Amino acid sequence: MKKVFTRPVSLKNAVFHYCPGCGHSIIHRITCEVIDELGIQDRTIGVPPPGCSVFAYYYFDVDMVESAHGRGAAVATGIKRAYPESIVFTYQGDGDLAAIGTTETLHAANRGENITAIFINNAVYGMTGGQMAPTTMLGMKTTTSPFGRDGKLEGHPIKMSEILAQVEGSCYVERVAVNSPANIRKAKKAIKKAFQNQIDGRGYSLVEILSPCPTNWKMSSVRAWEWVDEVMSREFPLGVIKDTTGKRSAD
Amino acid sequence: MPKMLMTGNAAVGEAAIRAGCQSYYGYPITPQNELTEYMAANLGRRPGCAFVQAESEIAAINMVYGASVAGVRTMTSSSSPGISLKQEGISYLAACQLPAVIVNMSRGGPGLGSISAAQSDYFQSTRGGGHGDYRTIVLGPGSVQELADLTHHAFELTDKYLIPVIILGDGMLGQMMEPVEFSHEAPEVPPVRQDALRGAKGRPSRFVRTFTSNPPDLEEVNWSLFRRYQLLQKNEVMWENYMTEDARLIVTAFGIAARIAKGAIKQARANGLKIGMFRPITLWPFPGEQLKALSKKTKFFLDFEMNMGQMIEDVKLSLEGAGDVSFHGRPGGVIPTPSEVLRVITRIYYQKGLS
Amino acid sequence: MLIKTVFAGFGGQGVLSMGLNLAQAAMIEGKYVTYLPAYGAEVRGGTANCTVSVSDEEIASPVASSPSYIIAMNHPSMLRFQNQLQSGGIFFLNSTLIKDPVNRGDIDLVNVPVNAVAEELGNIKSANMVMLGAFIKKSNLVRFDSLIDGLSVTLKGKQKLIDINRKALAAGYELA
Numbered sequence: 001m002k003k004v005f006t007r008p009v010s011l012k013n014a015v016f017h018y019c020p021g022c023g024h025s026i027i028h029r030i031t032c033e034v035i036d037e038l039g040i041q042d043r044t045i046g047v048p049p050p051g052c053s054v055f056a057y058y059y060f061d062v063d064m065v066e067s068a069h070g071r072g073a074a075v076a077t078g079i080k081r082a083y084p085e086s087i088v089f090t091y092q093g094d095g096d097l098a099a100i101g102t103t104e105t106l107h108a109a110n111r112g113e114n115i116t117a118i119f120i121n122n123a124v125y126g127m128t129g130g131q132m133a134p135t136t137m138l139g140m141k142t143t144t145s146p147f148g149r150d151g152k153l154e155g156h157p158i159k160m161s162e163i164l165a166q167v168e169g170s171c172y173v174e175r176v177a178v179n180s181p182a183n184i185r186k187a188k189k190a191i192k193k194a195f196q197n198q199i200d201g202r203g204y205s206l207v208e209i210l211s212p213c214p215t216n217w218k219m220s221s222v223r224a225w226e227w228v229d230e231v232m233s234r235e236f237p238l239g240v241i242k243d244t245t246g247k248r249s250a251d
Numbered sequence: 252m253p254k255m256l257m258t259g260n261a262a263v264g265e266a267a268i269r270a271g272c273q274s275y276y277g278y279p280i281t282p283q284n285e286l287t288e289y290m291a292a293n294l295g296r297r298p299g300c301a302f303v304q305a306e307s308e309i310a311a312i313n314m315v316y317g318a319s320v321a322g323v324r325t326m327t328s329s330s331s332p333g334i335s336l337k338q339e340g341i342s343y344l345a346a347c348q349l350p351a352v353i354v355n356m357s358r359g360g361p362g363l364g365s366i367s368a369a370q371s372d373y374f375q376s377t378r379g380g381g382h383g384d385y386r387t388i389v390l391g392p393g394s395v396q397e398l399a400d401l402t403h404h405a406f407e408l409t410d411k412y413l414i415p416v417i418i419l420g421d422g423m424l425g426q427m428m429e430p431v432e433f434s435h436e437a438p439e440v441p442p443v444r445q446d447a448l449r450g451a452k453g454r455p456s457r458f459v460r461t462f463t464s465n466p467p468d469l470e471e472v473n474w475s476l477f478r479r480y481q482l483l484q485k486n487e488v489m490w491e492n493y494m495t496e497d498a499r500l501i502v503t504a505f506g507i508a509a510r511i512a513k514g515a516i517k518q519a520r521a522n523g524l525k526i527g528m529f530r531p532i533t534l535w536p537f538p539g540e541q542l543k544a545l546s547k548k549t550k551f552f553l554d555f556e557m558n559m560g561q562m563i564e565d566v567k568l569s570l571e572g573a574g575d576v577s578f579h580g581r582p583g584g585v586i587p588t589p590s591e592v593l594r595v596i597t598r599i600y601y602q603k604g605l606s
Numbered sequence: 607m608l609i610k611t612v613f614a615g616f617g618g619q620g621v622l623s624m625g626l627n628l629a630q631a632a633m634i635e636g637k638y639v640t641y642l643p644a645y646g647a648e649v650r651g652g653t654a655n656c657t658v659s660v661s662d663e664e665i666a667s668p669v670a671s672s673p674s675y676i677i678a679m680n681h682p683s684m685l686r687f688q689n690q691l692q693s694g695g696i697f698f699l700n701s702t703l704i705k706d707p708v709n710r711g712d713i714d715l716v717n718v719p720v721n722a723v724a725e726e727l728g729n730i731k732s733a734n735m736v737m738l739g740a741f742i743k744k745s746n747l748v749r750f751d752s753l754i755d756g757l758s759v760t761l762k763g764k765q766k767l768i769d770i771n772r773k774a775l776a777a778g779y780e781l782a
């Protein structure tokens with residue numbers, strides 16, 4: 001009989017600690033599928049952050065090194081420059097990439113570091129218990145915006161992808177989501193392209209992924225999927241934001 | 252006022268508001284999130300007050316620096332990894348002699364470490380922490396009530412001496428709930444410091460700086476700081492002696508460890524062992540003379556910490572060779588039980604022939 | 607006397623609020639009390655537990671390595687905590703969800719079908735208060751009236767909820 005579904009080789013045989021309905025588990029899986037398909041498991045080095053994905057090394061069967069909060073892009077720069085044959089990716093939350101690590105991220109992109117960033121936008125700080133993130137929707141209640149996020153006091157949902165597309169060194173930026181089978185397929189294509197760019201030596205690629213966090217959104221998993229469509233992707237439109245590779249875009 | 256059941260984190264927040272704290276800047280990190288959340292809910296919308304969830308701890312401490320320059324009572328809080336990021340800012344606060352209160356609900360380290368309670372930041376807190384020749388005042392509470400009381404005291408001290416104050420709590424103190432009573436009401440008009448920068452209106456312009464091209468100027472700043480450190484040592488040390496009168500073995504411990512030790516000492520006393528405890532409450536300035544005084548009664552000390560031995564250096568320095576100091580420590584965020592400490596106490600008591 | 611109690615279950619069962627209400631009642635009675643929730647990564651994946659210590663003198667450690675009482679609201683909590691209970695202690699089990707036997711002969715078991723009772727009362731969410739009522743009847747740790755007084759603090763102003771909880775506490779108290 002033909003096997004139609006199996007665990008990717010670069011995904012360890014372990015039970016995810018993520019909450020039911022969490023986007024992290026899906027993103028782990030499709031990233032591992034990409035690593036398998038590109039045949040780069042033995043030279044990939046991942047840089048997971050503090051965040052709900054802090055234990056990503058329990059799942060990815062590739063070399064991984066934990067970064068301090070927000071410093072992933074700098075750590076990845078160090079690895080890639082020391083060992084250019086490696087394929088280096090950062091795995092970063094919105095708190096990590098869009099708040100504390102904005103500087104490192106922006107400058108790594110601007111230097112055109114030949115690395116791949118997987119950016120998980122779940123509109124909250126998941127790990128620490130649902131505080132406001134720079135990407136939190138206006139009006140959204142979190143534990144540190146208990147009256148709803150007010151643009152005048154707490155700023156607006158920040159569009160890191162659009163900002164990073166502005167700098168010379170970034171070669172490819174796309175925003176995807178993992179809230180439907182069709183979207184998951186698109187997300188995987190984008191991740192694959194972001195890795196391929198690195199293999200081709202094109203510079204900094206970033207894939208922003210809108211990812212449900214049912215726990216801190218206080219929604220059922222199904223409702224969280226809908227919410228990505230109805231609310232989040234209105235604020236953060238899906239699609240290619242920048243592509244200098246001259247090739248056909250990922251989808 | 253009736254007692255309230257509160258987490259240590261919330262109690263710090265409430266005490267700070269009642270001390271006239273007008274601005275708080277923080278960044279999420281476990282196990283102190285409830286403090287940031289308390290300030291978001293209770294300080295942010297008060298007239299004239301500010302709450303900002305900063306983009307990093309580096310940003311948060313620099314917001315504190317700005318608020319302090321502008322003359323208001325201000326506070327930030329974090330836990331170990333975040334406190335490391337704040338060190339640069341704390342050095343600048345110290346250099347500019349700006350008051351601020353910094354809360355560390357510390358956790359196991361090094362690195363990202365564990366989120367469990369630990370005392371591994373004693374060195375960082377009591378030795379300045381950042382670059383330069385400076386100290387901060389460091390307070391080591393052991394209960395939720397003491398957290399509340401010392402938070403109020405911290406704002407008074409930092410304004411009086413113009414030296415930043417660190418409240419060195421830990422994850423357990425921050426997370427646990429205990430009954431707490433507040434002895435102050437929030438002031439109607441929060442205090443504004445005289446020397447605040449609020450525009451050169453009706454006075455010559457002023458500046459606040461740390462850099463100088465003339466080393467003797469900087470030496471003068473350092474001397475001025477040093478003189479205040481001496482005053483602090485003379486006037487502001489706080490400590491607790493517990494059953495030291497007839498003690499043959501004195502346990503030295505601070506914060507949550509002292510509390511666990513106290514439980515062990517009670518059991519030891521019930522078993523007929525003459526044990527006492529010396530608990531520094533100001534970790535810097537360290538109550539060294541007060542500890543030394545105890546060495547007239549006994550030569551035997553047991554230092555107990557939730558790290559691999561940091562305060563023990565101050566204990567030994569203070570005793571100046573006049574004591575025999577044993578050590579028991581658990582690092583990494585492991586929380587020892589009173590019965591574990593009792594076993595250690597008992598072993599040392601008999602080994603040293605104190606029975 | 608120092609008495610430590612652990613409450614455990616899954617998130618949403620009101621495990622933390624059981625502990626909180628007990629702590630509140632103990633405080634009202636002028637006792638020393640600490641309440642310590644499990645926090646952080648420990649609670650990812652949906653479990654919850656907390657420890658309440660009640661004493662008539664200062665409490666050294668809020669942690670319980672061998673508690674006198676354990677309340678298990680679901681099966682995984684029973685498995686996780688059964689070996690921690692002090693010899694001679696009481697294990698309170700939500701018998702609606704826990705069917706397997708406990709592997710210890712040196713402790714007392716109190717089985718309370720709290721989900722069933724709560725459902726009968728018309729509010730499954732009050733299962734935790736049914737258990738708390740049964741717990742204080744057996745343990746005598748605080749007075750029933752103090753629990754009721756505590757409700758008005760923990761649920762300040764939410765009269766409807768207070769009534770529902772009071773009914774559930776009483777039902778559990780009668781049951782045990």
Ligand SMILES: Cc1ncc(C[n+]2csc(CCOP(=O)(O)OP(=O)(O)O)c2C)c(N)n1
Pocket residue numbers: 050051052053069092093094095096097120122124125126127128133278279280281308332333336363
């Ligand atoms: C210097 C420092 N500050 C704070 C923290 C605490 N912390 C851990 S993860 C995190 C952010 C989590 O949010 P995000 O990056 O969006 O990831 P998510 O959990 O949502 O996937 C924070 C603030 C830390 N580890 N280090």
Ligand code: SF4
Pocket residue numbers: 017018019021022023024052122126127212213214215216650
């Ligand atoms: S808290 Fe949110 S982001 Fe974290 S594991 Fe749970 S669902 Fe995922």
Ligand SMILES: [Mg+2]
Pocket residue numbers: 093094095120121122123124125126133
């Ligand atoms: Mg996030």
